[in-house]
Structures are given as C-alpha cells and as structure tokens.
Amino acid sequence: xxxxxxxxxxxxxxxxxxxxxxxxxxxxxxxxxxxxxxxxxxxxxxxxxxxxxxxxxxxxxxxxxxxxxxxxxxxxxxxxxxxxxxxxxxxxxxxxxxxxxxxxxxx
Amino acid sequence: xxxxxxxxxxxxxxxxxxxxxxxxxxxxxxxxxxxxxxxxxxxxxxxxxxxxxxxxxxxxxxxxxxxxxxxxxxxxxxxxxxxxxxxxxxxxxxxxxxxxxxxxxxx
DNA sequence: GTACATTATGTCACATGTGATATATTCTAT
DNA sequence: ATAGAATATATCACATGTGACATAATGTAC
Numbered sequence: 001x002x003x004x005x006x007x008x009x010x011x012x013x014x015x016x017x018x019x020x021x022x023x024x025x026x027x028x029x030x031x032x033x034x035x036x037x038x039x040x041x042x043x044x045x046x047x048x049x050x051x052x053x054x055x056x057x058x059x060x061x062x063x064x065x066x067x068x069x070x071x072x073x074x075x076x077x078x079x080x081x082x083x084x085x086x087x088x089x090x091x092x093x094x095x096x097x098x099x100x101x102x103x104x105x106x107x
Numbered sequence: 108x109x110x111x112x113x114x115x116x117x118x119x120x121x122x123x124x125x126x127x128x129x130x131x132x133x134x135x136x137x138x139x140x141x142x143x144x145x146x147x148x149x150x151x152x153x154x155x156x157x158x159x160x161x162x163x164x165x166x167x168x169x170x171x172x173x174x175x176x177x178x179x180x181x182x183x184x185x186x187x188x189x190x191x192x193x194x195x196x197x198x199x200x201x202x203x204x205x206x207x208x209x210x211x212x213x214x
Numbered sequence: 215g216t217a218c219a220t221t222a223t224g225t226c227a228c229a230t231g232t233g234a235t236a237t238a239t240t241c242t243a244t
Numbered sequence: 245a246t247a248g249a250a251t252a253t254a255t256c257a258c259a260t261g262t263g264a265c266a267t268a269a270t271g272t273a274c
Contacts (some may be wrong), residue, residue, distance in 0.1 A: 028126070028195040035201060054221060064263050069222050079231095079261060081187045084142070088135040094142060095209050102205030115266060162253050171233050186231060186261090215274100220267065230261070236249065244245100 031104075033074075038099075038104035039083040040074035046090055047072075063085050116189050123185075138211075145211035146204075147181035147192040153197055154179075 025033070047057050047068075054068040061068070063086075071078050071086065087097060123149070154164050154175075158174050161175040168175070170193075178193065194204060 010133060028192070031195050031201060032192055035204075055219095058205050058263090062263085064265080065221075066223075066265080067263065072148070073222075075223095077234085077261065079186060079188050080191060081231095084187060084264080085139055094211050097142075098205040098209030101208060102141050104201055161252095162250080165233090169233085171235085172251075173235085173253075174233065175249095184231065184252095188261095189231080200257075217274090218272085220269100220271070224265100224267085225265085227264095227268085230259100232257100232259070233253085234257095237252100237254080239250100241250070242248090244247090 034104045035101055036078075036080060036083065037074045038100050039080065039087065040072055042074040042096075042100045043083060043090075043091075046087070046092065050090075057090075061089055081090055124140045141211045143185075143190065145186060145207050146187065146194065147179055148206045149199075149203075150163055150194060150197075151179040152188060153194070153199065157197075164197075168196055 049053070052060075054065045054072075058068050067078070067082075069106045071088060084097060154161070159167075161172045161179075165172045165175050174185070174189075178190060191204060
C-alpha cells in the first residue's frame with residue numbers, strides 16, 4: 001500500500017527525498033530511496049554531459065526512451081540493478097558509484 | 108545463455124571474480140558481478156560478526172534461510188536491491204556500502 | 215503560435231526476482 | 245563414526261522489473 005501511495009504522490013508532483021515524514025518510511029526505506037534518487041540524478045547528469053538524448057542512450061543501453069525517463073525520474077518501477085548496470089555501461093567506475101552512494105542523504 | 112553458463116560453472120565450484128576470461132563477460136558485466144560479490148561478502152561478514160545464524164537473519168529480514176544463503180553466495184538469482192536493502196536493515200550506513208563498492212575489483 | 219524535437223506517463227506481455235518448502239551437504243561436537 | 249545444527253541447492257507459485265509502444269506534456273526554434 002505504501003508504494004502505491006508514493007507513486008500517487010509523485011504523480012501529483014511531490015518529490016521523494018523529503019517525503020519520509022508524510023509516508024511512513026522506516027529509516028532503512030528512506031536511505032534506500034535516497035540512494036536510488038542519488039543514482040538517478042547521477043545518470044541524468046552523465047547523459048546531459050554527453051549531450052545525448054534519451055533515445056540515443058536507450059539505443060546504447062538496449063532499452064527504451066520511456067525507461068530511461070523513468071530511470072532519471074527515480075521511478076519506483078526501476079531497480080538499483082538497472083541503474084548500476086546502466087551507469088557502468090556508460091563508463092562510470094565503481095569509485096564513481098561509491099561516491100554517489102556515500103553522498104546520498106541520511107548518511 | 109551466458110547466465111546459465113555461469114550458474115553451471117558456479118555449481119561446479121568455479122568462483123566468479125576470476126572467471127571473466129572463461130565466460131565472455133564485457134568489462135561492465137565483470138564490474139557488475141564483482142560489485143555483487145563484494146556486497147555478498149560484506150553481508151556474510153556482518154552476519155558472522157553478529158554471530159547469528161542464517162535462520163535468525165532470515166527472520167529479521169522477513170526472508171528465508173535459503174535466500175540468505177544465496178545472497179551470501181552471490182547467486183545470480185539475487186538482486187543488488189535485495190542485498191542493499193538487507194544491509195541497510197542490518198544497520199549498515201551508506202558509507203559502509205560506498206566503501207564496499209569502491210573496493211570491489213576491476214576499479 | 216506552430217512545427218518539431220525531446221522528455222514524461224500509462225499500459226501491457228514477458229522476463230526476472232523472491233519467499234517458501236523440501237532436501238542435500240557440510241560443520242561441530244562427542 | 246554418529247547426531248544434530250548450520251548452510252547450501254533445487255524447485256515453484258507469486259511478485260516485481262523490463263522493454264516496447266502509444267500518447268501526453270514540455271521545450272526550442274522560427
């Protein structure tokens with residue numbers, strides 16, 4: 001039930017990352033969401049720096065434009081596995097990932 | 108096909124982490140596997156330090172003994188999401204995760 | 215403002231991950 | 245060697261993730 005709630009709120013413009021108070025997220029769940037958001041942002045940054053479109057990136061990753069959009073939005077339907085595999089395929093190093101993760105909020 | 112191949116080899120005692128040469132793994136795939144293995148080992152270490160059994164940890168994580176075993180073995184059937192959620196539930200911090208990831212092989 | 219590119223959102227068939235259960239294997243004492 | 249605890253492996257019904265497609269919303273020039 002909580003996931004649907006989050007999805008609904010996000011749909012209406014609420015951004016996760018500051019929503020732990022509204023939704024009943026445990027600290028672990030919060031940390032997990034923050035971590036996903038951090039990876040999402042990193043993915044978006046990297047793509048923008050390459051000045052390629054979502055469509056081009058989708059082709060590179062053998063995925064689809066819509067899924068790239070969802071990845072960058074931190075959509076609940078995307079796994080950390082996919083985010084990490086994508087980032088690695090884009091040339092990110094484990095150190096890049098580690099830094100992204102360590103700088104995500106809530107320690 | 109490659110996944111089945113890896114599963115078969117692992118079943119026969121081959122340890123991934125040095126198998127990139129045998130299997131046709133791209134550098135990204137290798138990095139991904141290494142990362143998973145690193146998280147697996149970290150999970151096992153943490154549990155052993157708490158001197159609890161897989162059964163007890165399974166109860167804590169609302170999972171099952173068999174899945175804990177597979178997590179600790181880096182089984183292909185376990186996602187990074189699950190590993191990370193489990194570690195967070197065990198009290199690991201994002202920094203712990205970051206360090207684990209940055210020290211996984213293949214940069 | 216309108217044509218066009220880019221990004222976002224909804225939906226769905228199919229793929230992959232998950233807890234549970236059963237059973238096999240390994241470990242640790244005695 | 246034997247028993248019992250701990251861990252590993254196999255399998256499966258059900259849950260979640262994924263690429264693809266359609267379509268909506270937003271941006272960017274003219």
